[in-house]
Amino acid sequence: MRILLSEQSVGTAGLLTNLGYSNDQMVGFYGVVVAATLLALLISIWLTKATELRRPVIFAVALIALGAWIDTGASLNSTPEMFYMSQFFIAFAAVYFMGPMVFEGMLRAIANGPAYIISFSVIFSISQTIGGLVGAAIIQAFTTIRTQTHYADMMNSANLGDPAALPQIIQNVTRQATVAAYQDLFFVMAVMATVTTIVLLLNFAYNRYHKRNPLSKELAILAKMREGK
Numbered sequence: 001m002r003i004l005l006s007e008q009s010v011g012t013a014g015l016l017t018n019l020g021y022s023n024d025q026m027v028g029f030y031g032v033v034v035a036a037t038l039l040a041l042l043i044s045i046w047l048t049k050a051t052e053l054r055r056p057v058i059f060a061v062a063l064i065a066l067g068a069w070i071d072t073g074a075s076l077n078s079t080p081e082m083f084y085m086s087q088f089f090i091a092f093a094a095v096y097f098m099g100p101m102v103f104e105g106m107l108r109a110i111a112n113g114p115a116y117i118i119s120f121s122v123i124f125s126i127s128q129t130i131g132g133l134v135g136a137a138i139i140q141a142f143t144t145i146r147t148q149t150h151y152a153d154m155m156n157s158a159n160l161g162d163p164a165a166l167p168q169i170i171q172n173v174t175r176q177a178t179v180a181a182y183q184d185l186f187f188v189m190a191v192m193a194t195v196t197t198i199v200l201l202l203n204f205a206y207n208r209y210h211k212r213n214p215l216s217k218e219l220a221i222l223a224k225m226r227e228g229k
Helices: 002-018 023-047 054-071 080-096 098-112 114-157 163-209 216-228
Strands: none
Touching: 002 023, 002 054, 002 080, 002 114, 002 163, 023 080, 023 098, 054 080, 054 098, 054 163, 080 098, 098 114, 098 216, 114 163
């Protein structure tokens, strides 16, 4: 999830920065992100249930896939406003998946004993941090490599006959290669999120068909613990 969510913090923001937009010009963009974050927090608090923790995660991954597919239409003429819808979806997903994931981890930890609670807290925090760093590093490496590839291909096909126009040609080709690299990135992220959504849906359907809850063992242990008190 953290790797997929890097599409927003590093991918879209990076593209807009490369297109020449400053933080002052992206106030609305970040406002949409904040609004989606707050809305996801409120809905997650209201709807999260111990017996239905996988469904919100599937929904969140599906939103990331939808947002990434929308972003594949990025171009040289893209503006921050064009990313409002896609980034609303992704920012919403970034918070909406967190509650159920933490809830499930805590239920498993409590059912296995107090010692596991600290272990879960540490591992979860580390995994989120490492996932974010790895996602950012992968995206930066991917976009750099794809930019160089697109730049080389475009320069080979460009008309370089006029030496006076060479600086302008190089600048235009660099911008086009950068946008093409981010288009590739959004496509890869969209495919990854779509595949993840399908896998999670299949697992969810399998459990529903066999009428089993992945947390049934832990919920039964917690119920006995309450009865014991």
